[in-house]
Amino acid sequence: MVLDFLNKNGIATIKFNRPDKFNSFNQELAFAVQKALDDCHADPTVRVVVLTGEGKAFCAGQDLAEATDPQGPPLKSIVGKHFNPIIEKIRNTDKPIIAAVNGVAAGAGANIALACDVVIAAESAKFIQAFSAIGLIPDSGGTYFLPRLVGTQKALALMMTGDRIDAKEAERMNMIYKAVADDEFSEFVTSFSAKIAKMPTKGLVLTKKAVNASFDNSLTQQLSLEEELQTMAGQTYDFKEGTSAFLEKRKPVFKGE
Numbered sequence: 001m002v003l004d005f006l007n008k009n010g011i012a013t014i015k016f017n018r019p020d021k022f023n024s025f026n027q028e029l030a031f032a033v034q035k036a037l038d039d040c041h042a043d044p045t046v047r048v049v050v051l052t053g054e055g056k057a058f059c060a061g062q063d064l065a066e067a068t069d070p071q072g073p074p075l076k077s078i079v080g081k082h083f084n085p086i087i088e089k090i091r092n093t094d095k096p097i098i099a100a101v102n103g104v105a106a107g108a109g110a111n112i113a114l115a116c117d118v119v120i121a122a123e124s125a126k127f128i129q130a131f132s133a134i135g136l137i138p139d140s141g142g143t144y145f146l147p148r149l150v151g152t153q154k155a156l157a158l159m160m161t162g163d164r165i166d167a168k169e170a171e172r173m174n175m176i177y178k179a180v181a182d183d184e185f186s187e188f189v190t191s192f193s194a195k196i197a198k199m200p201t202k203g204l205v206l207t208k209k210a211v212n213a214s215f216d217n218s219l220t221q222q223l224s225l226e227e228e229l230q231t232m233a234g235q236t237y238d239f240k241e242g243t244s245a246f247l248e249k250r251k252p253v254f255k256g257e
Contacts, residue, residue, distance in 0.1 A: 003032040004054065005039075010047035010197040010256070012040045012095075019055030024063040025108060027073055030082035037089040047197040047256050049093070050189065051116060052100040061107025061130060079139050083108050087141040090115045091212055094205045096196050100189040101167070101176070106130045111140035114149065117208060119176035120192060121167035122185040127175065129159045148215070149175050200238030201256030 004015040014036045016023035023029075040046045053059055062083075066072045073082070090097050090112070099116035106128040113119050113127075121127075129146070131138050138146070138159050147155040150173045158165065167179035180188045196204070206229040214222050233239055237257040245252035 002026070002029040003036060005036050007040075007043065007046055009194070010045060011050060011193045012036075012043070012046045012048070013050045013052065014040075015052050015054050016059050017054045018063075019053075019057070021063055022057035022060035022104065023053040023055070023109070024060040025082065026063045026066045027078075027082060030078075030086065034085050034089060037086070037093055040095055041089070041093045044256070046095055047199075047201050048193050049095050049097045050100050050193050051097065051112070052189075053102050055103070057103040057109075058099075058101045058105040058125065059109025059112060060104060061109045064134075083112075083140040086112060087115045095201065096204050096208065098189070098193060098196070100185075101125045101127075102185065104128065107138075108140040108142075111138060111142035111145065114145045114175065115141045118192075119170075120178050120180060120185075120189055121170060121176050122182045123167050123179050124182050125167045125179075127165045127167075127170050128162060130162050132160055132162045146175070149173075198254060200236065200242060200254045202236045203233045203238060206233050 002016075002018050004013070004017050006013045014033060016029060016033075018024060018026075018029060037049070040049045062078060067075060067078060096118070097116045099113035099119045101113050101119060101121035102125065103122065104126045105113045106126075107130040110127045110129060129138055129142065137143070142159070146158065149155075150158070154173060157163075165173075165175070167176065170176045171179040210222070210225055210229055213225055217225060238254045241254060242252045
């Protein structure tokens with residue numbers, strides 16, 4: 001199996017499972033990830049999604065053996081049919097998505113992580129914009145997300161040099177949410193995911209929609225969108241539960257509804 005999928009206690013874990021290839025993507029893995037994301041989107045029992053890798057790597061990007069195989073898919077299809085749909089699904093899936101970067105995240109692997117809503121990395125993990133080393137440009141949303149996270153000059157330097165950035169440095173430059181000591185990483189991801197899974201899911205998803213739209217909206221458009229989405233959030237069960245719990249001085253029990 002190129003992918004492990006588990007939904008437990010509202011936490012859906014999508015684990016890239018090609019450890020002998022550092023979880024590099026081939027066509028089979030790309031389509032499996034797309035299907036898993038679709039399944040998460042459609043399943044009301046899923047409250048949060050975790051993307052991670054099996055073994056020592058998170059994901060080393062595209063499997064170059066497939067990319068250079070004359071009988072394999074052309075580069076245009078690899079980008080357009082394998083990776084682009086994954087990025088679109090990550091941004092548009094109605095669930096919070098956490099990247100748990102357990103090891104090296106290179107090329108498309110790095111950019112898949114950066115497209116997620118929250119990135120948590122083990123301190124030993126590395127982020128590498130590896131494209132320039134083989135004469136390619138960053139894909140999988142790299143030219144979109146990285147400049148917005150770290151600024152244009154820093155992003156271009158990382159893309160041009162292909163420098164390895166460790167997790168602590170990635171946190172310092174606001175590339176990721178948090179770097180966690182290796183021996184605490186698994187426990188932290190589990191605890192953080194469980195916390196998000198117990199939050200008001202619909203409100204979190206509407207927050208995600210608002211942030212996505214903010215990249216293109218004017219202030220006036222964004223204020224109007226906030227008004228619209230806040231009205232929607234105010235009609236949810238979880239809003240009623242949250243306000244009742246606050247007034248009754250008790251802990252809320254959200255259902256993600």
